[in-house]
Amino acid sequence: MKDFSWLEVTVASLLFILVIGSLWTRGRNWLDPVFWKRFAIVGSLVMFTFLWILTFDTLSKTRIGTDRVPSPDVINYKITYEYDPQKGYYMPVIHKDKKEPLFGKEVSPQEAMELIIKGKLVIQSRACMNCHTLLGNGAYYAPDLTKAWLDPKWEKIMIPATESETKEEAMVKFLMNPEKYATWTRRMPNLNLSEEEAKAVVAYLKWMSAINTNGFPDHFGESKLAKF
Amino acid sequence: MEALLKRIWGDISSLPESRKIALMYWTVAIVLFGAQLIFGLIAAIQYVNPDFLFDVLPFNIARMLHINAMVVWLIMGFIGGIYWLLPDETGTDVVGASLGKIAFYLLTGAVSVVVLVYILVQTGKGEFFTIWFINEGREYIEAPRWADIGIVAVMGIIYFNVLATVLKSKRITGLLGVLLVDLIALAGLYMAGMFFTPNITLDQFWWWWVVHLWVEATWEVLVGVLMGWALMHVLGTPRRIVEGWLYLEVLLVFGTGILGLGHHYYWIGTPEYWLGIGGFFSSLEPIPLVAMIVHAVYDAGMHKLHTVNRPALFFIFLQAFGNFFGAGVWGFMHTLPQINLYSHGTQMAASHGHLAFFGAYVATNLVLIYIALQQIRSPEGPILDSRTWKIAYVGMIASMVGMVGALLVAGFAQTFFERAVGGSTWQDYILTQMHPWVKIPMFWRLGFGVLFFLFYLVLVYDILTIGRKAKEPSVEVKPA
Numbered sequence: 001m002k003d004f005s006w007l008e009v010t011v012a013s014l015l016f017i018l019v020i021g022s023l024w025t026r027g028r029n030w031l032d033p034v035f036w037k038r039f040a041i042v043g044s045l046v047m048f049t050f051l052w053i054l055t056f057d058t059l060s061k062t063r064i065g066t067d068r069v070p071s072p073d074v075i076n077y078k079i080t081y082e083y084d085p086q087k088g089y090y091m092p093v094i095h096k097d098k099k100e101p102l103f104g105k106e107v108s109p110q111e112a113m114e115l116i117i118k119g120k121l122v123i124q125s126r127a128c129m130n131c132h133t134l135l136g137n138g139a140y141y142a143p144d145l146t147k148a149w150l151d152p153k154w155e156k157i158m159i160p161a162t163e164s165e166t167k168e169e170a171m172v173k174f175l176m177n178p179e180k181y182a183t184w185t186r187r188m189p190n191l192n193l194s195e196e197e198a199k200a201v202v203a204y205l206k207w208m209s210a211i212n213t214n215g216f217p218d219h220f221g222e223s224k225l226a227k228f
Numbered sequence: 229m230e231a232l233l234k235r236i237w238g239d240i241s242s243l244p245e246s247r248k249i250a251l252m253y254w255t256v257a258i259v260l261f262g263a264q265l266i267f268g269l270i271a272a273i274q275y276v277n278p279d280f281l282f283d284v285l286p287f288n289i290a291r292m293l294h295i296n297a298m299v300v301w302l303i304m305g306f307i308g309g310i311y312w313l314l315p316d317e318t319g320t321d322v323v324g325a326s327l328g329k330i331a332f333y334l335l336t337g338a339v340s341v342v343v344l345v346y347i348l349v350q351t352g353k354g355e356f357f358t359i360w361f362i363n364e365g366r367e368y369i370e371a372p373r374w375a376d377i378g379i380v381a382v383m384g385i386i387y388f389n390v391l392a393t394v395l396k397s398k399r400i401t402g403l404l405g406v407l408l409v410d411l412i413a414l415a416g417l418y419m420a421g422m423f424f425t426p427n428i429t430l431d432q433f434w435w436w437w438v439v440h441l442w443v444e445a446t447w448e449v450l451v452g453v454l455m456g457w458a459l460m461h462v463l464g465t466p467r468r469i470v471e472g473w474l475y476l477e478v479l480l481v482f483g484t485g486i487l488g489l490g491h492h493y494y495w496i497g498t499p500e501y502w503l504g505i506g507g508f509f510s511s512l513e514p515i516p517l518v519a520m521i522v523h524a525v526y527d528a529g530m531h532k533l534h535t536v537n538r539p540a541l542f543f544i545f546l547q548a549f550g551n552f553f554g555a556g557v558w559g560f561m562h563t564l565p566q567i568n569l570y571s572h573g574t575q576m577a578a579s580h581g582h583l584a585f586f587g588a589y590v591a592t593n594l595v596l597i598y599i600a601l602q603q604i605r606s607p608e609g610p611i612l613d614s615r616t617w618k619i620a621y622v623g624m625i626a627s628m629v630g631m632v633g634a635l636l637v638a639g640f641a642q643t644f645f646e647r648a649v650g651g652s653t654w655q656d657y658i659l660t661q662m663h664p665w666v667k668i669p670m671f672w673r674l675g676f677g678v679l680f681f682l683f684y685l686v687l688v689y690d691i692l693t694i695g696r697k698a699k700e701p702s703v704e705v706k707p708a
Contacts (some may be wrong), residue, residue: 006504013487033402033468036475043479047486054487054505055433058498062429068497069429113426120426122354124365130288135432135496136573138367140642141275141287143657144573146495153654184658186278189286197354208428214503216495218569223651225659 004057009050016046064113068212070094072112075102075206081150081220089215092147102203103168112207118197119204126191134208136216142188147220149202149209156228157183171205172198236692238605244315245325246393247600252332253308254597258688260301260339261590265681267293272677275670289350292363292370293343298585299368300339305593306447307386309454310407312600314390317404317457318397324389331385338378342371359424366431368439369421376422383415402471406478407453414446429497436492443584444513444555445485451592452477455520455547458595462540465527473523480516488513494565495572503565510563514556524548536609539617539694540598543591546625550587558583558632570647575666576639583632586624597691605695616690623683630676634669641665 021042028035065071078098084091099106107115123129129138132145143151154167161181164170174181175198178188193201233240233251240248270290273280281290311328315321322328345362352358359365360373371379390411394404421438425431456470490506524544535541558580562571571577602612642660650656660666 003499004501006501006508009501009505010487010508017483031472033472033475036472036479037402040475040478040482044482044486047482051486051489054501058433058493058502059430061499062427062433062497064427068499069427072426117426118354120424120428120431121356121359124424125354125358125362126351127288127292127363127365127370129365129367130291130370131286133573135428137432137435137492137496138573139288139291140573140575140578141271141291143654144652147652148654151653157655186661187282189282189288191351194353200354211429211497213495213497214500216569216572217647217652219651221651221653223649223653223656225645225650226653226655228655 004054009054013046013050017043020046070207070210071109072116072203072207073107073109074210075112075115075203076100076106079149079206079210081147081209083219087215090219091212091215092210094210102206103199104166112203115200115203116207118200119202119207122193122197122201123204126193131188135211135213141186144217145205145208146213146217147209149206150221152221152228153183168199168202168206171202175201237601238696240604243604244321246311246315246322246328249322249325249328249332250308250311250600252329253304253311254593254600256336256339257301257304257308257593258597258691260297260304262684262688263343264294264297264301265677265684267291267297269674269677269681270294272670272674276674285347286350289346293346295368296342296346296370302447302585302589302593304335305589305596306450306454309593309596310386310390310411312596313403313454313457314393317401318393318399320393320397322389323392323396324385327385328389331382334378335382338375338382342375345372346370356424366421366435369418369435373422376418380415380418380422383411383418387411387415401467402474403453403456406449406474410446410449410453414442414450417441417446432496433493433498436489440489440492441486444488445482447589448481448485448516448555449478451547451551451588452481452520454592454596455524455544458540458544458599459524459527461599462535462537462544462595463527463531465530469527473519477516477519480519484509484512484515491563491565491568494568507564511560513563514552514560517552517556521548521552536606536611537598537602538611538613539621539690540595540602540612542617542621543595543598546621547587547591547595550583550591552587554580554583554585554587554632558636567643571639571643574639574642574647575635575669576643579632579635579639582635583628586628594687598694601691601695612695614690614694616686617694620683620687620690623686624680627676627679627683631673631680634672634676638666638669638673641669 021039024038024042025035062069074094076099078095078100080093080095081090082093128134131139131142133140134145136144136146154170158170158174158181159167162170162173164173172195175193176195177190179190182188229252233248233255236255237251240251267290270281270285271287271294274287274290311322349362352362363370363372391408394400394408417438420434452474456474459465460467460470487505488510490502491510493502493506525548528541533541562568562576562580598612606612641663645663646652646656646660650660
């Protein structure tokens with residue numbers, strides 16, 4: 001279904017309030033508290049109705065397996081983040097023609113979903129959000145994780161530092177022993193992740209990097225600040 | 229408990245039960261306010277010295293305690309406010325006093341257990357057990373699920389108490405009408421956050437229903453009710469005026485704040501139309517806050533600042549201006565998607581959060597507490613006043629402004645260096661954190677944080693002592 005136009009929604013909601021409110025308060029002085037009481041009721045109900053309509057629409061467009069929130073088995077493919085000239089912002093690109101299975105093993109949709117569920121449970125259980133941001137929400141003590149899978153630091157610094165063969169191997173080693181591979185005085189504490197848990201988190205981060213976040217963060221990884 | 233309340237608050241023997249329950253809530257609220265500050269200080273120290281308590285209380289736990297203590301003490305303060313105004317508005321004591329006290333003990337007990345588990349257990353395995361019994365790991369609503377259910381049950385009891393008392397009194401004022409509707413929304417919205425999904429977009433979608441529709445909608449309206457009642461008692465504003473303004477504020481708060489929710493839906497995977505809807509409506513969110521300023525200043529001017537309660541009057545001003553600047557101006561600064569693309573998830577949000585919660589909600593609770601102090605300790609005059617509240621007032625505002633200014637500088641620098649010049653990566657993050665414009669403000673923030681804590685102690689001293697002296701001849705008392 002085509003997206004709503006934000007302007008139509010805005011104008012329609014305000015018009016509804018104005019028309020229904022005016023009809024209901026006809027003949028009343030605007031200094032009368034009842035005038036404002038009725039407008040308050042109309043305003044709240046109209047806005048809440050619009051919110052519900054938009055909520056149903058948003059829920060249908062953000063289910064797992066949609067364009068915006070892809071199926072977990074995208075972790076079998078190469079994912080990049082590229083500028084889309086038509087949209088004017090960066091979009092995740094899932095290269096269905098380039099297999100890049102996580103930990104060298106292709107997973108079924110069912111297995112991928114199990115990994116994602118486990119990854120999310122681990123992320124919640126360790127209160128990751130109270131240091132990091134995910135999709136930009138959380139605390140500001142540690143880097144944003146929205147596109148962490150695509151972070152150039154894994155390849156440039158962490159693979160050699162952890163003596164790993166692949167990015168996912170480096171990520172698992174880091175997650176299990178963050179204090180050992182710290183690159184700054186502000187270290188990540190050891191949150192006692194098992195190997196299974198660390199792998200699930202890596203899968204989650206890869207999947208999360210494929211979510212269409214309307215271009216956030218802008219030009220991720222293309223930095224004029226950090227040079228390796 | 230009664231003896232303890234008497235020691236803290238003064239002679240409460242003639243108070244209706246509803247107001248005794250209010251004092252119970254406020255006592256715990258003020259203690260939790262202190263806890264919020266202590267955990268905030270620990271987190272602030274960790275920003276400048278990451279080794280501080282690294283093995284004992286890592287940042288994620290200290291920060292979780294900081295924000296959870298804040299949410300709980302503010303809510304407990306609001307509940308106290310509701311129980312305080314209830315006998316006044318209904319003309320009768322609360323119907324279920326014993327039930328109300330049981331709910332208080334349940335909530336306080338549950339909060340204590342949750343805090344102890346946060347401190348002693350901290351985190352668990354990636355299993356549902358952790359979400360149910362240790363912490364849920366979702367910012368602001370980390371409380372484990374068992375506690376969520378308890379919170380909803382307690383809110384149900386409080387709602388029953390308000391509703392049953394209103395029904396018994398057979399009279400409903402405009403303030404109570406708005407309160408009854410708002411409390412349903414407030415309790416109902418909390419349930420939107422009580423589920424698990426692996427889909428982080430869906431998770432954050434509903435999570436914002438709780439966090440935003442509380443803080444930027446239902447809490448604002450609740451504060452409108454409490455402040456409206458406060459204006460009647462501190463300045464003697466006529467009910468008709470207060471209720472007229474309250475309806476206007478409900479229209480403006482819900483009219484802008486409900487779809488203003490869209491400003492949290494820019495980057496979490498939700499459709500593009502939220503950029504326009506969220507940007508438009510959240511830009512209008514300051515309007516009701518301007519209306520609140522006009523209301524407070526106009527009323528105070530009308531009464532030439534004559535009042536029976538000076539600290540309450542000045543905390544009303546703080547509420548009006550703090551809410552406008554903290555929630556309104558500081559929120560507007562980064563609410564449009566064009567700037568938010570770069571400022572989202574930086575210290576700008578922390579700067580906004582600190583000033584907004586302080587101005588809008590901390591001030592509201594202190595207004596209500598000072599009104600209660602005057603009604604307990606000085607009901608017939610003299611005017612409630614002291615030197616210490618002035619020190620606490622000026623000190624807390626100045627140190628909050630210092631913290632907020634420091635965080636704002638750090639937030640601007642992060643927006644520019646990490647996000648615009650940099651590419652938002654791990655290394656960009658570290659380089660920006662090491663930049664003097666981020667690094668130095670973190671020291672300022674800590675310094676002002678320590679000062680804030682000291683002025684909190686002055687405030688507590690004042691709450692314990694103000695108005696206790698022998699009655700002096702009353703000057704300029706103007707009955708409300």
